[in-house]
Amino acid sequence: xxxxxxxxxxxxxxxxxxxxIISHLDSLTPKGKIxxxxxxxxxxxxxxxxxxxxxxSCKTSEATVIRFIDSCGYKGYGExxxxxxxxxxxxLTLLDRADLKGIQKPDINRxxxxxxxxxxxxxxxxxxxxxxxxNDIVEYILKSPSVYVAGSRLSYTFAYFMGWSLSRIRxxxxxxxxxxxxxxxxxxxxxxxxxVIMIATxxxxxxxxxxxxxxxxxxxxxILITDNTMSPIIQFANFFLVxxxxxxxxxxxxxxxxxxxxxxxxxxxxxxGEDLKTHQQKLEHLYLENDILFNIHG
Numbered sequence: 630x631x632x633x634x635x636x637x638x639x640x641x642x643x644x645x646x647x648x649x650i651i652s653h654l655d656s657l658t659p660k661g662k663i664x665x666x667x668x669x670x671x672x673x674x675x676x677x678x679x680x681x682x683x684x685x686s687c688k689t690s691e692a693t694v695i696r697f698i699d700s701c702g703y704k705g706y707g708e709x710x711x712x713x714x715x716x717x718x719x720x721l722t723l724l725d726r727a728d729l730k731g732i733q734k735p736d737i738n739r740x741x742x743x744x745x746x747x748x749x750x751x752x753x754x755x756x757x758x759x760x761x762x763x764n765d766i767v768e769y770i771l772k773s774p775s776v777y778v779a780g781s782r783l784s785y786t787f788a789y790f791m792g793w794s795l796s797r798i799r800x801x802x803x804x805x806x807x808x809x810x811x812x813x814x815x816x817x818x819x820x821x822x823x824x825v826i827m828i829a830t831x832x833x834x835x836x837x838x839x840x841x842x843x844x845x846x847x848x849x850x851x852i853l854i855t856d857n858t859m860s861p862i863i864q865f866a867n868f869f870l871v872x873x874x875x876x877x878x879x880x881x882x883x884x885x886x887x888x889x890x891x892x893x894x895x896x897x898x899x900x901x902g903e904d905l906k907t908h909q910q911k912l913e914h915l916y917l918e919n920d921i922l923f924n925i926h927g
Contacts, residue, residue: 645859646712647672653701660689661697668713673729676713676877680706711873715857718831718877730879746876747884753875754885762870763889766826766852767896769868773824773850774801777816781807781837783881784828787854787890791828794894797912798905807837816840816847826852829862830881841865854889856882 650665657665667687668675675683684691695706703709721729731737770776776795780788785806792804805812807827816825825844829837841862844851853866856874863869872889874882898905916922 645716646709647716649701649712657697657700658693660687660693661700663687664689664694664697665701672713672717673725676710676717712858714874714877715859718857718874719833719859721877726877726879729877732879750875750882750885751888753873754888757873758889759870762868763892764896765868766854766870767893767900769824769850769852770795770826770893770897771900775803775820775823776801777803777805777819777823777825777849778828779805779807779812779825779837779840780828781834781840784830784834784837786883787828787830787886788826790887791826791890791894794890795897797909798894798898798901799908807834807840812840813843816844816849819847819849821848823849824852825849826854827862827866828886829853829855829860830886831857831860831878833861838862838865854886856886 647669650669654662654665664683664687667683674686678686680691680694684694687694698706698709701709703712727733778788778792778795780786785808788806789804792802796802803815805815816823827837827841827844829841838861841851841853842865845865845867850868851866853860853862853869854872855862855869856872858871860869860871870889872885874885876882901908917924
Protein backbone atom coordinates (compact mmCIF):
# COMPACT_ATOMS: atom_id res chain seq x y z
CA UNK A 630 0.00 0.00 0.00
CA UNK A 631 1.41 3.38 -1.03
CA UNK A 632 0.46 6.42 0.99
CA UNK A 633 -0.32 9.50 -1.04
CA UNK A 634 1.90 12.44 -0.16
CA UNK A 635 -0.15 14.73 2.05
CA UNK A 636 2.47 17.28 2.98
CA UNK A 637 1.19 20.83 2.79
CA UNK A 638 3.38 23.74 1.75
CA UNK A 639 2.50 25.59 4.94
CA UNK A 640 3.91 22.79 7.07
CA UNK A 641 7.11 22.68 5.02
CA UNK A 642 7.69 26.40 5.38
CA UNK A 643 10.96 26.61 7.27
CA UNK A 644 10.39 30.25 8.27
CA UNK A 645 9.92 30.67 11.99
CA UNK A 646 7.47 33.09 13.55
CA UNK A 647 10.40 35.45 14.17
CA UNK A 648 11.43 35.44 10.51
CA UNK A 649 7.80 36.04 9.65
CA ILE A 650 7.58 39.08 11.92
CA ILE A 651 10.83 40.50 10.54
CA SER A 652 9.61 40.10 6.96
CA HIS A 653 6.47 42.12 7.74
CA LEU A 654 8.06 44.71 10.03
CA ASP A 655 8.61 47.42 7.41
CA SER A 656 4.96 47.28 6.29
CA LEU A 657 3.53 47.57 9.82
CA THR A 658 2.16 50.68 11.47
CA PRO A 659 4.32 52.35 14.15
CA LYS A 660 2.32 50.61 16.90
CA GLY A 661 2.56 47.34 14.98
CA LYS A 662 6.34 47.70 14.87
CA ILE A 663 6.37 48.24 18.65
CA UNK A 664 4.44 44.97 19.05
CA UNK A 665 6.75 43.11 16.69
CA UNK A 666 9.91 44.31 18.40
CA UNK A 667 8.51 43.54 21.85
CA UNK A 668 7.64 39.95 20.84
CA UNK A 669 11.06 39.39 19.26
CA UNK A 670 12.82 40.73 22.37
CA UNK A 671 10.56 38.97 24.91
CA UNK A 672 9.26 35.78 23.28
CA UNK A 673 9.15 33.74 26.51
CA UNK A 674 6.92 36.41 28.07
CA UNK A 675 4.73 37.10 25.04
CA UNK A 676 3.97 33.42 24.43
CA UNK A 677 1.94 33.19 27.64
CA UNK A 678 0.18 36.57 27.35
CA UNK A 679 -3.45 37.15 26.47
CA UNK A 680 -4.31 39.74 23.83
CA UNK A 681 -5.13 42.20 26.62
CA UNK A 682 -1.86 41.58 28.46
CA UNK A 683 0.21 41.96 25.27
CA UNK A 684 -1.60 45.19 24.40
CA UNK A 685 -1.01 46.60 27.90
CA SER A 686 2.69 45.65 27.83
CA CYS A 687 3.11 47.54 24.55
CA LYS A 688 0.83 50.42 25.59
CA THR A 689 -1.49 49.84 22.66
CA SER A 690 -5.02 48.53 22.07
CA GLU A 691 -6.32 44.99 21.71
CA ALA A 692 -7.54 45.93 18.22
CA THR A 693 -3.96 46.82 17.27
CA VAL A 694 -2.76 43.39 18.46
CA ILE A 695 -5.44 41.69 16.35
CA ARG A 696 -4.47 43.77 13.28
CA PHE A 697 -0.80 42.92 13.89
CA ILE A 698 -1.57 39.18 14.00
CA ASP A 699 -3.62 39.46 10.81
CA SER A 700 -0.86 41.46 9.06
CA CYS A 701 1.62 38.68 9.85
CA GLY A 702 -0.65 36.13 8.14
CA TYR A 703 -2.03 34.23 11.14
CA LYS A 704 -5.65 33.15 11.40
CA GLY A 705 -6.26 34.43 14.89
CA TYR A 706 -4.30 34.88 18.10
CA GLY A 707 -4.42 31.17 18.94
CA GLU A 708 -2.59 30.21 15.75
CA UNK A 709 0.01 32.90 16.39
CA UNK A 710 0.61 31.66 19.94
CA UNK A 711 1.04 28.08 18.70
CA UNK A 712 3.60 29.27 16.15
CA UNK A 713 5.47 31.15 18.87
CA UNK A 714 5.37 28.12 21.18
CA UNK A 715 6.65 25.94 18.35
CA UNK A 716 9.53 28.31 17.72
CA UNK A 717 10.50 28.41 21.40
CA UNK A 718 10.11 24.66 21.91
CA UNK A 719 12.57 23.85 19.13
CA UNK A 720 15.20 26.31 20.34
CA LEU A 721 15.17 26.38 24.13
CA THR A 722 18.05 24.67 25.93
CA LEU A 723 17.62 22.66 29.13
CA LEU A 724 18.79 25.71 31.11
CA ASP A 725 16.26 27.94 29.36
CA ARG A 726 13.47 25.49 30.16
CA ALA A 727 14.45 25.33 33.82
CA ASP A 728 14.26 29.13 34.02
CA LEU A 729 10.94 29.21 32.14
CA LYS A 730 9.37 26.69 34.52
CA GLY A 731 10.81 28.34 37.63
CA ILE A 732 12.45 25.08 38.68
CA GLN A 733 14.68 26.82 41.23
CA LYS A 734 11.88 28.85 42.82
CA PRO A 735 11.13 27.83 46.43
CA ASP A 736 7.73 27.16 47.97
CA ILE A 737 5.96 26.11 44.77
CA ASN A 738 3.12 23.59 44.88
CA ARG A 739 4.73 21.63 42.10
CA UNK A 740 2.26 18.74 42.11
CA UNK A 741 -0.60 21.17 41.59
CA UNK A 742 1.31 22.89 38.79
CA UNK A 743 2.18 19.63 37.01
CA UNK A 744 -1.35 18.22 37.22
CA UNK A 745 -3.00 21.46 36.03
CA UNK A 746 -0.53 21.73 33.14
CA UNK A 747 -1.30 18.18 32.01
CA UNK A 748 -5.05 18.80 32.31
CA UNK A 749 -4.68 21.91 30.16
CA UNK A 750 -2.67 19.94 27.60
CA UNK A 751 -5.27 17.17 27.46
CA UNK A 752 -8.12 19.63 27.06
CA UNK A 753 -6.23 21.31 24.22
CA UNK A 754 -5.65 17.90 22.62
CA UNK A 755 -9.34 17.01 22.87
CA UNK A 756 -10.41 20.30 21.31
CA UNK A 757 -7.73 20.52 18.61
CA UNK A 758 -6.71 17.03 17.41
CA UNK A 759 -7.37 16.20 13.78
CA UNK A 760 -9.54 13.09 14.22
CA UNK A 761 -9.58 12.41 10.47
CA UNK A 762 -5.78 12.18 10.41
CA UNK A 763 -5.89 9.91 13.46
CA ASN A 764 -8.29 7.54 11.69
CA ASP A 765 -6.22 7.70 8.49
CA ILE A 766 -3.24 6.39 10.47
CA VAL A 767 -5.41 3.53 11.77
CA GLU A 768 -6.38 2.67 8.16
CA TYR A 769 -2.75 2.70 7.00
CA ILE A 770 -1.72 0.32 9.79
CA LEU A 771 -4.72 -1.91 9.10
CA LYS A 772 -3.73 -2.32 5.45
CA SER A 773 0.04 -2.74 5.97
CA PRO A 774 1.36 -6.28 6.56
CA SER A 775 4.75 -5.00 7.78
CA VAL A 776 4.86 -2.11 10.25
CA TYR A 777 8.01 -0.69 11.85
CA VAL A 778 7.79 1.77 14.75
CA ALA A 779 10.80 4.06 15.24
CA GLY A 780 11.91 6.63 17.80
CA SER A 781 15.00 7.92 19.54
CA ARG A 782 15.82 9.33 22.97
CA LEU A 783 12.55 10.56 24.53
CA SER A 784 10.48 9.56 21.51
CA TYR A 785 11.78 5.98 21.73
CA THR A 786 9.71 5.70 24.92
CA PHE A 787 6.59 6.43 22.87
CA ALA A 788 7.74 4.27 19.96
CA TYR A 789 8.34 1.30 22.24
CA PHE A 790 4.95 1.73 23.91
CA MET A 791 3.21 1.99 20.55
CA GLY A 792 5.08 -0.95 19.00
CA TRP A 793 4.59 -3.16 22.05
CA SER A 794 0.87 -2.28 22.20
CA LEU A 795 0.36 -2.94 18.49
CA SER A 796 2.07 -6.32 18.81
CA ARG A 797 -0.57 -7.30 21.41
CA ILE A 798 -3.32 -6.98 18.77
CA ARG A 799 -1.72 -8.03 15.46
CA UNK A 800 1.31 -9.60 13.79
CA UNK A 801 3.97 -7.92 11.68
CA UNK A 802 5.08 -5.24 14.15
CA UNK A 803 8.78 -4.40 14.65
CA UNK A 804 10.20 -1.79 17.02
CA UNK A 805 13.41 -0.06 15.89
CA UNK A 806 15.62 2.47 17.68
CA UNK A 807 16.85 5.50 15.74
CA UNK A 808 20.12 5.61 17.68
CA UNK A 809 20.97 1.99 16.77
CA UNK A 810 22.93 1.70 13.51
CA UNK A 811 21.48 -1.77 12.90
CA UNK A 812 18.14 -0.06 12.25
CA UNK A 813 19.54 0.84 8.82
CA UNK A 814 20.12 -2.86 8.13
CA UNK A 815 16.66 -3.77 9.39
CA UNK A 816 14.89 -1.25 7.17
CA UNK A 817 17.15 -1.94 4.17
CA UNK A 818 16.04 -5.58 4.35
CA UNK A 819 12.39 -4.78 5.08
CA UNK A 820 9.75 -5.82 2.52
CA UNK A 821 9.29 -3.21 -0.18
CA UNK A 822 6.62 -0.61 0.51
CA UNK A 823 6.70 -1.29 4.26
CA UNK A 824 5.06 1.16 6.64
CA VAL A 825 7.33 2.98 9.09
CA ILE A 826 5.75 4.99 11.89
CA MET A 827 8.23 7.45 13.35
CA ILE A 828 7.57 9.37 16.56
CA ALA A 829 9.66 12.52 16.89
CA THR A 830 9.50 15.04 19.72
CA UNK A 831 11.43 18.23 20.32
CA UNK A 832 14.35 18.73 20.33
CA UNK A 833 14.55 16.32 17.36
CA UNK A 834 17.67 14.11 17.38
CA UNK A 835 19.73 14.38 14.20
CA UNK A 836 19.78 10.58 14.00
CA UNK A 837 15.99 10.59 13.39
CA UNK A 838 16.34 13.22 10.67
CA UNK A 839 18.93 11.03 8.93
CA UNK A 840 16.75 7.96 9.41
CA UNK A 841 13.73 9.76 7.96
CA UNK A 842 15.75 10.66 4.87
CA UNK A 843 16.93 7.05 4.52
CA UNK A 844 13.39 5.66 4.88
CA UNK A 845 12.13 7.95 2.13
CA UNK A 846 15.05 7.05 -0.13
CA UNK A 847 14.33 3.34 0.38
CA UNK A 848 10.79 3.88 -0.88
CA UNK A 849 9.04 2.88 2.34
CA UNK A 850 5.93 4.72 3.51
CA UNK A 851 6.75 7.04 6.40
CA ILE A 852 4.07 8.23 8.83
CA LEU A 853 5.36 10.86 11.25
CA ILE A 854 3.72 11.53 14.61
CA THR A 855 5.28 14.70 15.99
CA ASP A 856 4.55 17.62 18.31
CA ASN A 857 5.35 20.65 16.18
CA THR A 858 4.79 21.89 12.63
CA MET A 859 8.46 22.94 12.68
CA SER A 860 9.59 19.31 12.99
CA PRO A 861 12.44 18.87 10.46
CA ILE A 862 11.31 15.31 9.66
CA ILE A 863 8.01 16.42 8.09
CA GLN A 864 9.84 16.97 4.79
CA PHE A 865 10.50 13.20 4.51
CA ALA A 866 7.07 11.97 5.60
CA ASN A 867 4.34 10.70 3.30
CA PHE A 868 1.80 11.54 6.00
CA PHE A 869 2.12 13.34 9.31
CA LEU A 870 0.11 14.12 12.42
CA VAL A 871 0.94 16.97 14.79
CA UNK A 872 -0.13 16.16 18.35
CA UNK A 873 -1.18 19.54 19.80
CA UNK A 874 0.36 20.67 23.08
CA UNK A 875 -0.64 23.67 25.17
CA UNK A 876 2.61 24.22 27.01
CA UNK A 877 6.36 24.32 26.58
CA UNK A 878 7.77 21.33 28.49
CA UNK A 879 10.66 21.28 30.94
CA UNK A 880 11.88 17.87 29.73
CA UNK A 881 9.02 16.57 27.61
CA UNK A 882 5.24 16.36 27.37
CA UNK A 883 3.94 12.80 27.72
CA UNK A 884 0.19 12.71 28.31
CA UNK A 885 -0.98 13.91 24.89
CA UNK A 886 1.31 11.63 22.91
CA UNK A 887 0.34 8.61 25.01
CA UNK A 888 -3.37 9.39 24.57
CA UNK A 889 -2.96 9.53 20.79
CA UNK A 890 -1.13 6.20 20.76
CA UNK A 891 -3.77 4.56 22.97
CA UNK A 892 -6.51 5.82 20.67
CA UNK A 893 -4.76 4.46 17.56
CA UNK A 894 -4.23 1.03 19.17
CA UNK A 895 -7.76 0.73 20.54
CA UNK A 896 -9.41 1.98 17.34
CA UNK A 897 -7.33 -0.47 15.30
CA UNK A 898 -8.27 -3.32 17.66
CA UNK A 899 -11.96 -2.49 17.19
CA UNK A 900 -11.60 -3.03 13.43
CA UNK A 901 -9.74 -6.35 13.49
CA GLY A 902 -12.76 -8.57 14.15
CA GLU A 903 -11.99 -12.26 14.67
CA ASP A 904 -8.30 -11.70 13.81
CA LEU A 905 -7.92 -9.86 17.13
CA LYS A 906 -9.35 -12.75 19.13
CA THR A 907 -7.21 -15.32 17.27
CA HIS A 908 -4.02 -13.31 17.78
CA GLN A 909 -4.63 -12.68 21.48
CA GLN A 910 -5.61 -16.29 22.16
CA LYS A 911 -2.30 -17.37 20.62
CA LEU A 912 -0.37 -14.90 22.79
CA GLU A 913 -2.13 -15.98 25.97
CA HIS A 914 -1.36 -19.63 25.16
CA LEU A 915 2.33 -18.76 24.68
CA TYR A 916 2.44 -16.82 27.94
CA LEU A 917 0.97 -19.75 29.82
CA GLU A 918 3.02 -22.41 28.04
CA ASN A 919 6.31 -20.60 28.66
CA ASP A 920 5.48 -19.27 32.14
CA ILE A 921 6.10 -15.69 31.00
CA LEU A 922 3.57 -13.79 33.11
CA PHE A 923 2.44 -14.17 36.71
CA ASN A 924 -0.56 -16.49 36.88
CA ILE A 925 -2.70 -16.25 40.01
CA HIS A 926 -4.19 -19.66 39.26
CA GLY A 927 -0.81 -21.32 38.82
